[in-house]
Amino acid sequence: MASGEAVLSTRGLSKRFGSLEVTRDVSIDLPRGARHALIGPNGAGKTTLINLIAGDLKPDAGHVLLKGDDITGMATAARVRRGLTRTFQINTLFPALTPLEAVTLAVCEREGIATQFWRNLATHREAIDESHAILGQLALGDVATRPTRELAYGQQRLLEMALALATKPKVLLLDEPAAGVPKDESAMLFSVVAALPEEISVLFIEHDMDIVFAFASRIIVLAGGGVLIEDVPSVVASDPRVREVYLGSARHG
Amino acid sequence: MSNTTTTAIDPAAWIRRQSRWSALEVAFWLAALLPFYFFPTYLMLASQIAVAALFAISVDLILGYAGIVTLGHAMFFGIGAYTAGLLSAKAGWGEPISGLLIAGAMAGAVGFVVSFLIVRVQHLALIMVTLGLGLLTYELANAMSWLTGGTDGLRGIDIWPIFGLFRFDLWGYTAYSYTLAVLFLGFLAARRIVNSSFGLALRGIRENVRRMPAIGSPYRRHLQAIYTISAAIAGLAGGLLTQTTNTVALESLSFQRSADVVVMLILGGTGRLYGAVLGALVFLLVRDRLSGVNPQYWYFWIGLMLMVVVLFMPKGILGGLTRLAGRTKG
Amino acid sequence: MNANLVIVLFDGFAFGMLLFVLSVGLSVTLGLMNFINLAHGAFGMLGGYVAVTAMRQLGFPFLLALPTAFLAAALVSVVFERTLFRRLYRAGELNQVLFTIGLVFVSAAAATYVFGTGQQPIVLPDWLRGSVVVGELRFGVYRIFLIAMALAITALLVFGLERTRLGARIRAAVDNQRVAQGLGINVDRIFAVTFALGSGLAGLGGALAVEIVGLDPSFGFHYLVYVLIVVAVGGLGSVTGSFVGAALLGIGDVAGKYFVPEIGSFLIYLMLVAILLVRPLGLFGKR
DSSP states (O other), X not given: OXXXXXXXXXXXXXXXXXXXXXXXXEOOEEETTOEEEEEOSTTSSHHHHHHHHHTSSOOSEEXXXXXXXEOTTOOHHHHHHTTEEEOOSSOOOXXXXXXXXXXXXXXXXXXXXXXXXXXXXXGOHXXXXXXXXXXXXXXXXXXXXXXXXXXXXXXXXXXXXXXXXXTXXXXXXXXXXXXXXXXXXXXXXXXXXXXXXXXXXXXXXXXXHHHHHHHOSEEEEEETTEEXXXXXXHHHHHOHHHHHHHHHHHHTO | OTTTTOOSOOHHHHHHHHTOOOHHHHHHHHHTTHHHHHOGGGHHHHHHHHHHHHHHHHHIIIIIIXXXXXXXXXXXXXXXXXXXXXXXXXXXXXXXXXXXXXHHHHHHHHHHHHHHHHTTOOHHHHHHHHHHHHHHHXXXXXXXXXXXXXXXXXXXXXOOOBTTTBOOOSSSHHHHHHHHHHHHHHHHHHHXXXXXXXXXXXXHHHHOTTTGGGGTOOHHHHHHHHHHHHHHHHHHHHHHHHHHHSOBOXXXXXXXXXXXXXXXXXXXXXXXXXXXXXXXXXXXXXXXHXXXXXXGGHHHHHHHHHHHHHHHOTTHHHHHHHHHHHHHHO | OHHHHHHHHHHHHHHHXXXXXXXXXXXXXXXXXXXXXXXHHHHHHHHHHHHHHHHHHSOOOHHHHHHHHHHHHHHHHHHHHHHTGGGGTTSOHHHHHHHHHHHHHHHHHHHHHHHOSSOOOOOOOGGGSSEEEETTEEEEHHHXXXXXXXXXXXXXXXXXXXXXXXXXXXXXXXXXXHHHHHTTOOHHHXXXXXXXXXXXXXXXXXXXXXHHHOOOTTHHHHHHHHHHHHHHHHOTTOHHHHHHHHHHHHHHHHHHHHHOTTTHHHHHHHHHHHHHHHOTTOTTOOO
């Protein structure tokens, strides 16, 4: 894959916590419309990599490029405004806000109208309608006006996604979007991912291999902080090193 | 999936309903007029309550809505008070409305500068920085006694009649009319702010500041904005106190005042504006009653009230009432 | 002028050591439990009143009054910790601040009720009075005693934290509560013991303070500000930090009030804000 087509690239990304090297010289490319899965045993550094790309952590070395621009030193919020958005593995929501309010907030921030303290929120009709449409898309229309903390767990996972979609991402980083969700519901979550517009590039972490093979166009395998292999699912599935990494980690618990 | 699950609710109408005036609110503000007819001897106290309520609203905006814990907000109250006082005592300008606006603008300007420091720190450091800045301002005013009058207070303030018509009378008719009007306007402004998209962003910060960058929010700028607005409103409250009492004491900058306003707010309930007004009302009424009995032990009751509120009524008097009302209804 | 400087440094350091004894307990409990206990100074006040009363009413000698103050503050604090404070560990900093400040108000009123608003005098034994003269310099004996006490306490604390089982557990719990719990450490008990020790030290500090700064019902409030500055500047959970912070504050305070009395306190607060802006976690803070 030529990096010229890539929407998102990392070059030699490295990070250590004390003596522990959690990300080791990671260089990956995400082309337009990608549906890439990021897999690897526990402790392989998957979430850390997402954190580094999203800007929640600063790398010790290496670069993050968005559409060819170096965004390594850019703050998280600025990356989001440029179209690089993530979701969280553990629900990171606004407990007392309703989904309608939370998603409307994200839309307002995107449109730069969240600073208009002199206008009643209800006058931002377009933002509210758009938010409601996003919630409807994710089957959250019925609970749109209930406080987030009262929502079922699966619905909260969907709201995670709704918040990310409200930023109109060009690149979407999904950290285990279906974590903790029963299998039938997780299929529903991923059908949402599959239905995303073609121009959005997606990088997702997922443990369920059935889902990975069903939705990923390419798979990146991380082990010990570095990229073990990156290829199409069929090649990854038959790679002996991948098997070894997973079995090895299983053996050690 | 698509649109089949979208229900018939009109989302914008629902949002609008959240900020609609209730009959109770209208009744509350009408009740604020009662002192004119029924308690004319308490108009000066009522005026002080209005000042304290406005100050408490300013703190509610940052503490209740944006989650910034402050123990030094008297800094802005005092700056407003001294600005209004110095305008008259040193510059000879006693026109109340322009003086009040200048007082608010001055406090807001200082608040804007301070906001750059405030957004840099969290938790204990934040509390300590607000506390430190408050104490620092107090000491500064004390040291600059050639300007502020030091511990003797600022004298020689003469406020002209409002609109050139209404003199500040001994009974406080003008004072209470004036402070109540400013309180109401300040409340309207605060109400509009918390019901705006910006108010929503503030609630987002309070609920989960970590998520804010991930939805692209420049939340530090939001915090700076509300801190500046809050400082300006506190300055207005301070200016009001000066203009209705014709004196500025060093006490207007004291830690005691910073602590009192937080106590009022907690007592009434945070994050709902009316809590600030109710808290100021209860605090000052009770103090007025108790100070006649034994002023030494006033803070015993305040302390006890605080402990009880924290342990048993985490949402303040107003929160407790709301819950009670909800229980009796259903 | 030079002689003045030496004496100011000496007095400032002695005052700093007093502040250290008053504050170090709060630093450790804050680092351990993340509980912002603004009533820490009130435990210091309690120690002061206990010491004064024990000496006046019960005829305790000064050296016996000190451990009595320690024990009284430790005991009372552990009762509060077990019954009330523990309910607030997860309640957020605002609730902790409010509740403990309420306690300060109540304790001040209680002290007024029992002892009145006047200053409580303390009569030191003869051997602690007077001063040692070196050349033209006069060093107060009591201040030398204070410094010696503080150094001994520092040594005990450092030794205790570094070398004993309890110390190791406290350090583990400060570093990471969940891991400590996983290692089978009873974090709850550690909390209670540490809280008692920290408040006991405050009580001891309160008793030691009477001679230097006096004792009245506003003590808990007045010294709260100093204590908080020491903790915030030194960094949470750091004995070394508290020591350095207290020494800096003590010297700064005495020097400021001596050389520039008009703006002495102003400089202290300015220093506080400046340090926290550059290092929000304090000079020795890790988290």
